[in-house]
Amino acid sequence: MTTIHRAISSYRSGSVLACVALIAGCASAPSDIAPKSNGWMKDEVSDSYVFGYPLVLMDLSRAAATGTGPGQAAPNTLRHAQSLPPVGASSPPEPNLDTLSSSGWLDVSSEPVLVTLPDTHGRYMDARALDMWTNVVWSTGAAQAGERVSGLKAQTIAFVPAGWKGTLPARVKRVDVTTRYVWFLARIQTRGGGDLAAVRRLQRGFQVTALSDWDERGARGKAGARGNGGARGNEPTGATQSGDPVAPGTPSAQVAALDANGFFSRLAQALEDNPPTADDAHALKILGDIGVHPGDPAELPSGTKDAAVVKAGLADGRTRLTTPPPNLxxxxxxxxxxxxxxxxxxxxxxxxxxxxxxxxxxxxxxxxxxxxxxxxxxxxxxxxxxxxxxxxxxxxxxxxxxxxxxxxxxxxxxxxxxxxxxxxxxxxxxxxxxxxxxxxxxxxxxxxxxxxxxxxxxxxxxxxxxxxxxxxxxxxxxxxxxxxxxx
CATH class of the missing domain: 2.60.120.600 (Domain of unknown function DUF1214, C-terminal domain)
Structure with missing residues (x-):
């Protein structure tokens, strides 16, 4: 019995030593295997910054332009430039000296929004609407392709939310939009000086109307119509912006001042109401890889090394943003x-x-x-x-x-x-x-x-x-x- 007990004890001791050796070997394994690189993270942060920049810029521009403060206007309301832009820092970059502009941010989340343009009687005017990804979803240029431009005829365009089913008024152009917000811009050619008064009269012919406020007589038949400037009580305050419709300087500076967490949190917030196209699925996957999901606060990798890589990726994205691409x-x-x-x-x-x-x-x-x-x-x-x-x-x-x-x-x-x-x-x-x-x-x-x-x-x-x-x-x-x- 004693011999047997000694044999068992010796076996157990050997097993324990073997286990200890195995555990020690496991513990030392990482020193023999290179740690997984996080270089991919820098590239994905950079790519995601370039992908999301237009949406973040548009979202900050919309926030700066809509409201009740000086120089702001309510959603679905147009602001009209009343004079050519001033010189100096108060003017947006590259202000337009050829035209006076009208612009506004449309919210089509609940129903179509109709914009009526006046007959310019031969005076040059162009107009366009951009979704929140800066895609032009409608413009007068597309409608007049191939023709000599000598003014616009009166017309009404309805910006319709995705999936909306209903009936629009007769002779209204339907434009389907996949983002909640639409940036509408129009420019009327002017020679300045005494010619400005004629442009202002045309500006008063603009109308922005929710479909529920439309009646058989058109937008002018309801008090809810906005942005025509015909009644002074409906005119937005601070209507002195430059020829290029919304001063981009402040929103651009705001984007530039955002750190990685601030930028990607703003992007995630804007994505909830303004989804990209189905073709952008891979870009959304990359955003998910770095912790950015529509509607949720960004959760970027935050370890000491990871944070440095994220910061480097952001800097790289900013450099790419300002570099002329080769296909210009x-x-x-x-x-x-x-x-x-x-x-x-x-x-x-x-x-x-x-x-x-x-x-x-x-x-x-x-x-x-x-x-x-x-x-x-x-x-x-x-x-x-x-x-x-x-x-x-x-x-x-x-x-x-x-x-x-x-x-x-x-x-x-x-x-x-x-x-x-x-x-x-x-x-x-x-x-x-x-x-x-x-x-x-x-x-x-x-x-x-x-x-x-x-x-x-x-x-x-x-x-x-x-x-x-x-x-x-x-x-x-x-x-x-x-x-x-x-x-």
Whole structure:
């Protein structure tokens, strides 16, 4: 018995030692195996920032523009610009000097919202509506494709929530929208000065009406109609915004100030009411990988190393946002967005860049907007120099509407010291040469004779060429703006 007991005891001791050795081996295993890399996280945070930037910018823009405070208006109400924009920091980047604008944020969550446009009697006007992902869901440019633009006829457009089934009034254009909110923008061409009064009269012809407030006589038949400006009590306060409808500076700065948790929490909140398309399923999966789900607070990886990777991913996304994508159109130093403008599909980089540089960018049928900040030798444009652009007779901007050129400081402001504040263009006294060509002069000081002059800031500046209701040549590669030549 004693021998047996000793054998059992020896076996048990050996088993225990074996188990201890096994456990020790398990404990030492991680030192022999490399830890799982979290490099994927940086890429997914960067990709998600680029994907979500347009929605976050639009959501902050909507919040800034709607309400009862100064410069705000209630949802389903239009604000009307009453004058051309001021110079300096109070103006949004690259303010438009060609038009007065009307804009508002429509909430279609419960029923269709109808927008009535007035007959402009030959005066140029364009209008468009964007969903919360900056896709243009409707525009006058699409409706008038191929035609010379000489004003708009009176018309009514109904913006309808997804899945709505019902009957709209006769002769109303139906536009289905998948996001809760719609940004509506309209611009009416003006020469400034005494011409502003005529534009304001047209602005009073706008109507925004919920379907439940519509009757057989149309929007004007009910007191609930908003935004026409006909009765002063219905006019939104602070209607002094610039030619490009909603000042984007403050919302852009707000987005830039958000840390990763703030940005992605805002994105998750906005996603609940404004879902992306079915084609964006993979982008939503990546958001889920980093802890972002529609309607819930963001739960980003928060470990010490993970937090550093998330921060690096955010910085990378911001850099990508400001970098011109390779599929921009380019010629003679100019850059502009091509036919994908306003309808970006899965090209998230182009969509984010367009939202960052040109909030509310229309389709190319409505406007092409080209920029240049260097001369033909690659040097920065500066008001200490004089420049010319020579348009041959066949190189004039191809438009169905009109075109203009404006100079801005490098941060997109108008020069406070400029002797005049105009956009030079087709409708502001452009004088052609005998052969049909056109020479445009760009300088801080008025050139001798003063013809075809674009006033420029005294320091570094950039030029913006706007083509209203552009023809297909503006984006099919058959046309380019001329180089900016230093004299």
């Amino acid at each position: 159109l380019a010629g003679n130093g100019w850059l502009w967005v091509g036919d994908d403008a306003g309808n970006y599909g899965p090209d998230y980089a182009l969509r984010a860049y367009a939202a960052y540089t040109s909030p509310g960018l229309p389709t190319t049928r409505d406007e092409v907007r080209a920029r240049v900040s260097q001369d033909s030798d690659g040097h920065a444009l500066n008001g200490a120099n004089r420049y010319t652009m020579h348009f041959t007779a066949k190189q004039l901007p191809p438009v169905r509407g009109f075109w203009s050129i404006t100079a801005y400081t490098t941060d997109g402001a108008l020069d406070a010291d400029a002797p005049v504040r105009v956009a030079f263009g087709e409708r502001s006294g452009a004088r052609r040469n005998r052969d049909g060509s056109l020479d445009v002069h760009v300088s801080a000081e008025r050139p001798r004779g003063g013809a075809n002059w674009v006033p420029a800031p005294h320091g570094d500046f950039r030029l913006v060429l706007r083509l209203y209701a552009a023809k297909p040549q503006a984006t099919d590669g058959s046309w380019q703006p001329p180089a900016v030549e230093r004299q």
